[in-house]
Amino acid sequence: MFEPTIIIAVAALIGLAITATALLVGWRGWLALKERELAGMNHAPETGSTIGAARIEISDLKERIRKLEAIASGVDL
DSSP states (O other), rough: OOOOHHHHHHHHHHHHHHHHHHHHHHHHHHHHHHHHHHHHHHSOOOOOOOOHHHHHHHHHHHHHHHHHHHHHOOOOO
């Protein structure tokens, strides 16, 4: 009747089709979830915390002061 290789090939194709269908359904579900997340987001711009920016600015100013003091005292950097 049927050759064993044909049966194995058909079974493999059916398994591949089932796997591909399951992955496609999962992908569509994930995309729908992300779409709902984006639709539900508050579209106000994020202001964020200014503490981190202030610390960076203070650190930059301290470095500039150190360089100016070194120049004033005649030390080459």
